[in-house]
Amino acid sequence: MAMSGVRAHNEELTRLGLTLPGFVERNKTIASLPSLGLLTLAGMTDRDVDLEYREVEDITKCEELPGDYDAVAISSYSAQIGEAYQLADRFRAEGVLVILGGPHVTAVPEEALAHADAIVLGEGEPVWPDVVRDLKRRQLRSIYDSRQTPFNLGGAPMPRFELLDPERYNRLTVQTQRGCPFDCEFCAASIRLSPGYRVKPVDKVIAEIRRIKEIWPKPFVEFADDNSFVNRKHAKRLLRAMAGEGVRWFTESDISIARDSELLALMRDSGCAQVLIGLESPTTEGLHGIEQKSDWKAKQLDTYMAAIDRIQGHGISVNGCFVLGLDGTGTESFDQVRDFVRASGLYEVQITIQTAFPGTPLYERLQREGRLLDATAWELCTLFDVNFQPNRMSVGELERNFVSLARDLYSDTATTARQRAYKRTLRGRRKDKQAYLGGAS
Numbered sequence: 021m022a023m024s025g026v027r028a029h030n031e032e033l034t035r036l037g038l039t040l041p042g043f044v045e046r047n048k049t050i051a052s053l054p055s056l057g058l059l060t061l062a063g064m065t066d067r068d069v070d071l072e073y074r075e076v077e078d079i080t081k082c083e084e085l086p087g088d089y090d091a092v093a094i095s096s097y098s099a100q101i102g103e104a105y106q107l108a109d110r111f112r113a114e115g116v117l118v119i120l121g122g123p124h125v126t127a128v129p130e131e132a133l134a135h136a137d138a139i140v141l142g143e144g145e146p147v148w149p150d151v152v153r154d155l156k157r158r159q160l161r162s163i164y165d166s167r168q169t170p171f172n173l174g175g176a177p178m179p180r181f182e183l184l185d186p187e188r189y190n191r192l193t194v195q196t197q198r199g200c201p202f203d204c205e206f207c208a209a210s211i212r213l214s215p216g217y218r219v220k221p222v223d224k225v226i227a228e229i230r231r232i233k234e235i236w237p238k239p240f241v242e243f244a245d246d247n248s249f250v251n252r253k254h255a256k257r258l259l260r261a262m263a264g265e266g267v268r269w270f271t272e273s274d275i276s277i278a279r280d281s282e283l284l285a286l287m288r289d290s291g292c293a294q295v296l297i298g299l300e301s302p303t304t305e306g307l308h309g310i311e312q313k314s315d316w317k318a319k320q321l322d323t324y325m326a327a328i329d330r331i332q333g334h335g336i337s338v339n340g341c342f343v344l345g346l347d348g349t350g351t352e353s354f355d356q357v358r359d360f361v362r363a364s365g366l367y368e369v370q371i372t373i374q375t376a377f378p379g380t381p382l383y384e385r386l387q388r389e390g391r392l393l394d395a396t397a398w399e400l401c402t403l404f405d406v407n408f409q410p411n412r413m414s415v416g417e418l419e420r421n422f423v424s425l426a427r428d429l430y431s432d433t434a435t436t437a438r439q440r441a442y443k444r445t446l447r448g449r450r451k452d453k454q455a456y457l458g459g460a461s
Contacts, residue, residue, distance in 0.1 A: 029402065059073065059181060096122060140166070239267055300317060300343045
């Protein structure tokens with residue numbers, strides 16, 4: 021069972037989401053994606069075990085428990101872990117065995133264990149066969165810990181996509197690699213489950229895409245990667261293999277892809293519609309210290325404008341992601357983001373509030389500094405709510421200015437202007453190409 025439907029607690033932001041078409045759109049997309057982790061574990065489960073995949077959007081509206089099960093495995097974001105615990109407690113009261121796992125459970129295992137018969141720490145794949153075996157024996161252990169056993173993606177099973185109702189989703193997910201070479205302080209992605217970077221063999225990725233196409237003939241695929249294309253040789257082999265599959269796709273990457281024209285051409289020709297890039301801030305003050313190994317992000321700032329132009333010039337729209345409330349930034353940062361978005365020609369923009377997720381270096385630092393507003397207010401871990409004290413503005417200033425920036429960036433006028441600017445860029449590039457080809461002939 022997957023918990024879905026993450027919602028901002030800030031009431032004004034929630035109201036904006038109902039009136040501004042672009043606001044929290046990306047957050048809603050993420051929340052509506054099926055749990056690839058659960059589908060993958062389903063693919064590792066013995067075929068003599070009857071399985072269902074269910075999503076629970078709001079446990080408070082569930083008068084009766086969904087389904088009749090011997091055991092349930094529940095996955096949840098930090099923002100909804102409270103609801104996941106409620107669901108788990110209700111199942112256990114009925115005698116159903118409950119297994120909890122994921123980044124939040126790995127970060128706070130003692131808390132999670134109070135609501136489960138068993139918890140999985142770290143990646144699920146290395147220990148899932150043991151969980152299934154022990155379930156069959158009714159000898160479930162309380163903790164299954166894989167944190168010292170990184171999973172080899174060469175052994176990745178085929179996710180059980182057939183358990184899904186394709187009408188429910190506007191995109192399905194495929195993972196091509198796991199991990200990231202960078203160590204950003206706020207990142208709560210798979211690096212917190214198991215360190216290290218690994219790629220999935222190209223033939224396995226293509227097999228998953230083809231399995232999805234059996235269910236959904238013309239799918240839109242989202243790569244569930246932390247940072248696609250880190251391994252350029254693997255990425256180019258994959259993109260060449262994808263070129264004939266006829267799928268449209270979206271992924272997340274870093275700004276360095278702009279330096280590789282061959283990669284951009286392969287992305288375009290294989291169906292890439294958009295890439296989300298964590299720009300984080302348009303200033304050195306905001307970027308400094310985010311990436312903890314070599315301050316890599318801060319060193320890329322001077323390339324931002326040209327890189328966006330180069331990527332979008334290949335027909336791949338850029339969704340630039342900015343984080344507000346970063347240390348070193350004050351109320352001036354909102355105008356700086358607004359001005360950068362307008363000047364850069366970004367097709368799409370995502371703004372979030374810096375969020376201290378459990379298990380991240382950011383959470384640990386802010387806890388040491390006494391700056392967490394409530395160390396266990398997981399419901400605020402939405403990316404749109406404030407759960408810490410900024411160092412150069414008040415909580416109220418961060419909230420008010422964030423709402424104002426959202427009103428500006430996601431208004432019909434601003435959204436239309438970005439779309440028109442992107443189309444002009446594409447038309448200009450096509451004219452340049454035609455002129456070049458005409459001169460060459």
